[in-house]
Amino acid sequence: MSDRHIRVESLLRELVAEFIQREANTDPLITVTRTSTSPDYRRVTIFFTTIPEGKEAAALIFLKRYGGELRGYIKRKSDLKIVPYLDFMVDYGERHRQHIDDIAREIADGDKK
DSSP, X not given: OOHHHHHHHHHHHHHHHHHHHHHSOSSXXXXXXXXXXXXXXXXXXXXXXXXXXXXXXXXXXXXXXXXXXXXXXXHHHXXXXXXXXXXXXXXXXXXXXXXXXXXXXXXXXXXXO
């Protein structure tokens, strides 16, 4: 992956997180975990998780409903030549990682007793 590609993904992740912070309710709390940008920069997938768990559907509805406004926000706040089409996905990999961490913590706590 090129440096430019990494910079664009980072910029998009930050701008999407700012937009969500300003526009979304805090129930559920939506966290942008990562982005994946196509090689031609025309599509980006925004991966997210929610707190509490189980509110992903509501968050996905919000993100899709405000996708157009989010693209406008990215256009205003960045100097990207191409404002990509945005797609949103729940980051189940991150959710599984958190679950594994919880299990490991429980095992470690059980060993201490």
